[in-house]
């Protein structure tokens with residue numbers, strides 16, 4: 001992409017409505033624009049990152065054997081009356097009528113609809129286990145939408161649902177989700193710690209939230225600092241292996257880590273004092289096992305191996321896809337702007353031409369652009385007729401992890417400059433070498 005042709009409405013001034021850094025930077029970097037309270041348009045740069053995050057979620061869900069599908073955002077109230085949640089959900093649910101005076105709503109979550117699909121088509125234990133998921137817009141009429149995409153009213157969420165014959169199988173599904181979520185967040189350059197949580201209006205027996213530690217987080221959390229030393233890394237997982245998934249679950253959840261809803265001061269006291277931490281976190285996902293709550297209410301039964309009809313065991317599992325942009329920025333920025341982790345960066349590498357219009361500099365930039373593109377990478381070339389200072393400020397603000405700077409002086413010596421956004425360190429090297437280096441960085445992802 002060439003910046004001269006891109007739509008990147010960066011703001012010079014700090015927008016006054018933004019209270020936290022991620023919201024400020026998303027507005028300043030021209031990623032989003034508020035349409036109304038808690039509802040945003042995703043401008044090209046923001047949309048690009050949203051898609052990257054969405055793709056990682058898709059890849060990791062499918063790696064775990066979960067099937068993508070899509071349900072509508074607008075639902076009829078009928079199923080929600082059947083489950084008893086139409087009245088229970090309260091003011092967060094956006095309700096309206098269609099022209100025939102039928103009660104409709106904008107989906108805040110989809111347990112009812114997926115269970116209805118299930119009961120219409122699945123009748124035998126032979127069709128289990130089954131896990132389907134979607135990544136779809138949700139609406140919750142939050143009392144206080146704030147912090148930009150962190151607490152929106154309209155937001156993009158992955159919601160997945162498992163159907164299993166037994167509690168044991170459903171707990172495996174729970175563990176499988178936990179493992180796939182750990183991988184998902186790590187690919188985004190994030191540490192998200194599973195913490196025992198409270199199930200709230202969704203209801204259920206077992207639930208963990210995934211929290212990214214950040215001062216601006218809305219949840220108070222209590223944990224053993226040893227949990228922050230755990231990392232999933234690139235281990236090989238067989239998602240059908242119950243024992244292996246249970247082992248990972250155990251490893252990542254046996255140290256003390258809880259949200260304020262489930263915090264137990266007596267248990268916390270057993271953590272060695274120097275490792276006790278009280279901090280704040282951003283909830284980027286949550287997994288639930290809720291047994292037969294919805295299958296009982298909606299009569300989702302299958303015929304078991306012994307011929308008897310039994311309600312299925314279910315769980316539901318969410319990832320805050322749009323909230324993740326905010327969480328990643330909270331975790332990765334400096335006073336100049338965003339620092340994207342390589343896994344989610346909108347463009348792989350910036351190219352800054354210090355002397356636009358100079359034949360040699362223009363030619364070298366075009367050649368870099370072509371070679372990066374030929375390697376399957378997406379460069380963002382700042383080809384505008386602007387001062388170097390302005391170009392650097394834009395690149396730093398939008399946070400591409402790597403930048404190649406091209407100027408007549410370097411070219412005389414056959415070199416360009418490759419700079420890391422994170423460390424600020426630069427090195428001079430021939431253009432082909434710079435391309436090779438950038439390609440290697442992304443090849444290892």
Ligand code: ATP
Nearest residue numbers: 149150151152155157283284285286318319320323
């Ligand atoms: P919260 O406690 O933050 O209100 P929740 O527990 O009600 O969230 P879930 O039903 O668990 O939310 O939804 C799954 C994920 O969707 C959450 O972990 C969170 O990352 C994201 N999410 C929930 N509400 C919002 C919102 N208003 N704006 C953006 N993302 C949200």
Ligand code: MG
Nearest residue numbers: 209283285286
């Ligand atoms: Mg939650």
